[in-house]
Amino acid sequence: MIVMKFGGTSVQDAAALRNASQIVMKNLTRRPLVVLSACAGVTTELLSMAEEAASGSATGSRLRISELRRRHGMIALELFGVSGSHDCIERFREDEEALKRIIDGIAVLGEIPPRILDQVASYGELWSTFLFAKLLGEHGVPAKWLDIRQVMTTDDNFSQASPLLDTVKEKAQEVVKPSAEGGLTVITQGYIGATRDGRTTTLGRGGSDYSAAILGAALGAEEIQIWTDVDGILTADPSIIEAARPIERMSFLEASELAYFGARVLHPSTILPAIKSNIPVRVLNSKKPASVGTLIQNNGTNGQNGVVKSITYKEGITVVTVQSTRMLLAHGFLARVFAIFERYKKSIDVVATSEVGISITVDRNDHIEAIASELQEFAEVRVEQGKAVVCVVGEGMKRTKGIAGRVFCTLGDADVNVELISHGGSDINLTFVIDESQIELAVEKLHSEFFQHSGSQHARRPSAEKHPSP
Numbered sequence: 001m002i003v004m005k006f007g008g009t010s011v012q013d014a015a016a017l018r019n020a021s022q023i024v025m026k027n028l029t030r031r032p033l034v035v036l037s038a039c040a041g042v043t044t045e046l047l048s049m050a051e052e053a054a055s056g057s058a059t060g061s062r063l064r065i066s067e068l069r070r071r072h073g074m075i076a077l078e079l080f081g082v083s084g085s086h087d088c089i090e091r092f093r094e095d096e097e098a099l100k101r102i103i104d105g106i107a108v109l110g111e112i113p114p115r116i117l118d119q120v121a122s123y124g125e126l127w128s129t130f131l132f133a134k135l136l137g138e139h140g141v142p143a144k145w146l147d148i149r150q151v152m153t154t155d156d157n158f159s160q161a162s163p164l165l166d167t168v169k170e171k172a173q174e175v176v177k178p179s180a181e182g183g184l185t186v187i188t189q190g191y192i193g194a195t196r197d198g199r200t201t202t203l204g205r206g207g208s209d210y211s212a213a214i215l216g217a218a219l220g221a222e223e224i225q226i227w228t229d230v231d232g233i234l235t236a237d238p239s240i241i242e243a244a245r246p247i248e249r250m251s252f253l254e255a256s257e258l259a260y261f262g263a264r265v266l267h268p269s270t271i272l273p274a275i276k277s278n279i280p281v282r283v284l285n286s287k288k289p290a291s292v293g294t295l296i297q298n299n300g301t302n303g304q305n306g307v308v309k310s311i312t313y314k315e316g317i318t319v320v321t322v323q324s325t326r327m328l329l330a331h332g333f334l335a336r337v338f339a340i341f342e343r344y345k346k347s348i349d350v351v352a353t354s355e356v357g358i359s360i361t362v363d364r365n366d367h368i369e370a371i372a373s374e375l376q377e378f379a380e381v382r383v384e385q386g387k388a389v390v391c392v393v394g395e396g397m398k399r400t401k402g403i404a405g406r407v408f409c410t411l412g413d414a415d416v417n418v419e420l421i422s423h424g425g426s427d428i429n430l431t432f433v434i435d436e437s438q439i440e441l442a443v444e445k446l447h448s449e450f451f452q453h454s455g456s457q458h459a460r461r462p463s464a465e466k467h468p469s470p
């Protein structure tokens with residue numbers, strides 16, 4: 001079997017749903033499990049109207065819920081006609097009422113308990129999958145709508161819940177497998193799950209990719225397909241680099257590095273379940289189903305591209321610099337610094353150390369003041385916000401001469417100031433920190449240096465980059 005995950009834009013309206021259903025129908029012999037996101041923008045809208053209600057009044061949010069119900073109702077009408085859409089319309093009305101009751105409660109409370117927020121957010125995926133399962137049924141495909149909360153058991157870290165993988169595997173084998181083997185196409189939700197005692201959770205924004213990978217691994221799928229709105233993973237974010245082009249193949253490690261350092265096309269946790277089960281992941285364009293997309297697998301290099309595969313970036317980075325003359329030759333200093341970040345469950349992205357100090361980047365500002373004040377007990381601390389991490393990704397970089405030289409010459413020529421560098425921690429990335437305002441400039445110049453010079457990665461400084469001998 002295969003897992004086919006469609007993102008928000010791939011199911012955003014009646015035309016997109018029809019198109020996605022055609023893609024699924026062409027793959028029925030591969031026994032697809034279909035995992036869907038909410039229609040584009042719906043999760044954001046649900047979260048934002050809950051926030052609006054928390055400011056004390058439910059009036060605006062109630063109207064926004066009605067609007068969401070109308071949007072889904074219109075899709076149902078377009079797909080199934082007046083007589084065929086009764087069940088959908090009825091379901092959407094019931095959900096509208098349920099959501100309005102939740103929203104009224106939020107307005108009274110004046111705040112949103114995290115578990116309530118997840119409950120609100122879950123409706124987007126429930127609605128899109130409901131429409132899609134019916135659509136496949138209308139085409140005569142034996143299809144089954146599954147509430148994934150029966151399978152995707154998670155911890156209770158609402159909004160960022162972690163699936164309990166052994167339980168998910170057991171339940172997927174018990175609930176999904178028999179249906180798939182019995183010839184049913186199962187349609188289910190990405191992004192959402194439930195605690196052991198049945199409370200709705202979500203896996204974090206963009207989490208449907210992760211759901212697809214977890215289910216693929218749990219079921220031993222032969223392939224996990226991520227259908228999105230671009231031609232696969234590209235050499236850079238196409239929203240800032242027009243000339244970005246698709247990468248045909250890449251390794252699991254390269255893809256996870258890219259996802260972790262900001263390439264929104266894949267949720268950062270997606271690749272891990274695939275690596276563990278060695279299941280290839282394909283990123284494909286639902287608007288151009290015939291194009292090859294990107295194949296991510298264990299040995300992902302085809303020698304077609306140079307060593308550098310892609311350039312990615314993450315905004316909103318904070319750099320914490322901790323300096324202490326006592327650090328000089330003192331053992332235990334780094335452990336003490338990291339222990340403080342650990343206590344606040346802050347994950348660290350990039351680290352650079354010197355004899356008298358350490359710089360650390362984090363990508364969210366929660367707890368940063370508390371962390372800084374604990375660090376101040378034994379060191380000088382500087383916190384700088386508004387930074388960005390840029391990551392040049394490609395397997396073999398550490399063993400290839402000249403890449404760092406080209407990266408930093410390019411940035412120097414463009415007047416981009418590099419504030420912190422991390423290289424060599426792995427063989428596949430060179431990461432550095434710059435000011436957020438220089439992201440576009442930096443990525444554009446690097447992209448041009450590595451991908452747009454006379455079709456070769458070696459054009460600009462031909463003598464600089466010397467590949468390792470095989």
Ligand code: ADP
Binds near residue numbers: 007235
């Ligand atoms: P979906 O809704 O299908 O999950 P997302 O919006 O989450 O889609 O991810 C796809 C988007 O990721 C693309 O439209 C593109 O703008 C953005 N993106 C950022 N970096 C990259 C990259 N390196 N390759 C491809 N897409 C990228």
Ligand code: ASP
Binds near residue numbers: 038043205
């Ligand atoms: N619908 C969720 C979101 O917008 C999950 C996803 O699309 O992957 O974050």
Ligand code: MG
Binds near residue numbers: 209265267
């Ligand atoms: Mg996504």
